Amino acid sequence: SAAEKGGWPSFMAKEIDEDPEAVANTLRGRVQHDTVVLPDLDALGDDYFTGIDRVVIVACGTAAYSAQVGVYAIEEWSRIPSVVELAHEFRYRNPVLTERTLVVSMSQSGETMDTLMAVRYAKERGAKTLSICNTQGATIPRESDAVVYTHAGPEVAVASTKAFLAQITALYLLGLYAAQVRGTLDAERRAELLTEFQTIPEKVRTVLDVRPRIRELANWMADTRSVLYLGRNVGYPIALEGALKLKEIAYIHAEGFAAGELKHGPIALIEPGQPVFVIVPSPRHDDTLHPKIVSNIQEIRARGARVLAICEAGDAAVLPYADEVIGVPPTEPFFEPLLAVVPLQVFAIELATAKGLDVDQPRNLAKSVTVE
Ligand code: G6P
Numbered sequence: 001s002a003a004e005k006g007g008w009p010s011f012m013a014k015e016i017d018e019d020p021e022a023v024a025n026t027l028r029g030r031v032q033h034d035t036v037v038l039p040d041l042d043a044l045g046d047d048y049f050t051g052i053d054r055v056v057i058v059a060c061g062t063a064a065y066s067a068q069v070g071v072y073a074i075e076e077w078s079r080i081p082s083v084v085e086l087a088h089e090f091r092y093r094n095p096v097l098t099e100r101t102l103v104v105s106m107s108q109s110g111e112t113m114d115t116l117m118a119v120r121y122a123k124e125r126g127a128k129t130l131s132i133c134n135t136q137g138a139t140i141p142r143e144s145d146a147v148v149y150t151h152a153g154p155e156v157a158v159a160s161t162k163a164f165l166a167q168i169t170a171l172y173l174l175g176l177y178a179a180q181v182r183g184t185l186d187a188e189r190r191a192e193l194l195t196e197f198q199t200i201p202e203k204v205r206t207v208l209d210v211r212p213r214i215r216e217l218a219n220w221m222a223d224t225r226s227v228l229y230l231g232r233n234v235g236y237p238i239a240l241e242g243a244l245k246l247k248e249i250a251y252i253h254a255e256g257f258a259a260g261e262l263k264h265g266p267i268a269l270i271e272p273g274q275p276v277f278v279i280v281p282s283p284r285h286d287d288t289l290h291p292k293i294v295s296n297i298q299e300i301r302a303r304g305a306r307v308l309a310i311c312e313a314g315d316a317a318v319l320p321y322a323d324e325v326i327g328v329p330p331t332e333p334f335f336e337p338l339l340a341v342v343p344l345q346v347f348a349i350e351l352a353t354a355k356g357l358d359v360d361q362p363r364n365l366a367k368s369v370t371v372e
Pocket residue numbers: 060061062063106107108109110111112115158159160365366367368369
């Protein structure tokens with residue numbers, strides 16, 4: 001009903017506006033000074049994280065993209081080899097699992113049948129299971145050895161938005177916690193990351209201020225047939241998620257690519273006028289990723305692409321080659337995805353709205369897929 005939407009035209013619009021709180025609420029109580037506090041993990045046993053040798057995250061849809069972001073950080077911080085697998089692929093291929101494998105399921109609803117079956121399969125094979133879930137008491141957390149809840153609040157719109165930010169937040173907490181237990185990150189660096197983490201809700205709020213500009217852009221692009229998304233490192237799953245949002249609610253063909261793959265195929269798709277979102281990492285942190293992505297931008301621009309760059313505000317290297325620049329505040333590289341995804345969510349909803357579509361109930365999709 002209109003009252004439940006709290007004045008918003010759709011649940012999805014309301015839920016995007018709740019992106020900042022989703023991060024804040026998932027962090028709340030779990031950071032104390034320079035330490036991550038996750039009593040939720042006690043159920044796995046004392047020192048559990050010192051004894052594991054692999055993390056496998058199983059998920060579907062948007063949850064799988066959050067997991068893809070998460071494994072970059074978990075592996076970097078804790079040095080535990082970590083991978084993501086689509087739940088429906090995982091359980092039909094006889095994966096190697098031992099009691100030293102932690103199988104993490106990521107699910108907003110906690111009811112996705114493929115993910116639930118993957119959890120049951122992992123348990124039968126002797127792995128420990130940890131559920132990261134947004135819905136208290138759902139089936140997946142009930143059947144798992146431990147649960148870390150995301151606190152994004154109820155998500156009603158079929159396409160997931162605020163839960164995605166909460167999922168990344170929870171995985172980062174897990175990664176920092178594992179690093180803390182294993183001693184793989186020095187305390188000073190952890191403190192720095194945790195301090196910055198707590199500024200993210202406010203920075204996400206700042207990014208939401210770009211809505212009017214993106215609305216203009218979307219109105220203008222209402223007849224677009226195809227949109228491409230490029231990213232590297234943690235920007236790569238953000239490219240995939242941006243494309244998924246557009247498919248789901250605007251019914252526009254969209255593909256996300258790892259920017260390094262361009263020359264291995266996708267660049268053949270670039271023709272004059274082809275819109276391409278590029279997720280650009282901050283130039284301040286490293287001297288490898290940023291120049292690489294700038295040269296990717298030059299390559300597609302030279303072939304006529306319309307470049308829509310999401311980059312750190314004031315990134316002068318991008319300006320000469322981008323048709324549109326969406327600036328986000330500076331942050332640590334691992335927190336950039338939490339900012340970069342927001343304009344992509346906004347773009348999808350604005351484009352779907354420009355086409356007159358029902359953004360909360362896209363055709364053929366369900367909020368929670370409880371059949372295999
Ligand atoms: C459905 C929804 C997606 C969601 C996916 C996984 O396909 O439409 O938005 O990402 O299920 O859902 P879960 O509840 O397991 O996160």
